[in-house]
Amino acid sequence: MPELPEVETTCRGLIPHVAGRQVTDLVVHQASLRIPVPEGLDELVGQQIESIHRRAKYLIFETKKGWMVIHLGMSGSLRICDAAVSLRKHDHVVFELDTGQQMRYHDPRRFGLVDWTSGAWQEMRWFKDLGPEPLTDDFGAAYLEEKARGRKGAVKTFIMTNQVVVGVGNIYACEALFMAGIHPNRAAGKISRKRLRVLVEAIKDRLTAAILSGGTTLRDFVREDGQPGYFKQELMVYGREGEACRKCKTLIKRCIIGQRSTFYCVKCQC
DNA sequence: AAAACTACCTGAGTGC
């Protein structure tokens, strides 16, 4: 999926087109997503989108009547286009706006979700056990050290755990660990506070840089205007198995950690 | 409590 930078890119791209606009109609072409698209989503019709927020990898659309929550799963995207543009396969939910444009939720693998609540969004099950946002001061070395204490599992799995910190997926976990010089398989609880500080800064740095590049497009991700993100060019290890390390020329290795492909440099990371 | 594994789904790529 879209990890945090891709969701943030989508959020920023949607705001000029959607914030302050009214949703005049809504058509669900495929309700069978990660959870069924709820009936209550109809309440959105006639409402003005006051603003769009991001929490973790969730997009939150604010109206006076309630909140729509969208997660892009592994292959989802939200695009703005003219109503005349023909629908594509996997355009599952179409939102008609009072500008005459449409916002289309597209998701081949259907791991994403579209949800609605008339209560407080924070009370929804998606937000119950989430850790801090990585780009805020709530996420720091002291916090991470406390969380890591006693953990014997791989640090890579650890930083990808949403109860620890949100928004770090497989790409940016690999990239941040490379930048921090930490081997992805090292036990989380056995990393010094000094190195955790470096890791925290590496996570913030890579996520921030990726947002500036409009995210990483491997296959599916596109911004609201259909353009790809350009951070792929800056990847140091992800997807580079057998290629030369950009720092030391050693060939990049791939292994499986927590069922996920993991890329690292044996010389730069220990 | 934490770690390990499962399930959800389509499409692209590879090897035969």
Next chain:
DNA sequence: TGCACTCAGGTAGTTT
């Protein structure tokens, strides 16, 4: 050209 197979950005839920 077709078939069988592997792999892919996430995460909630279940089992060990």
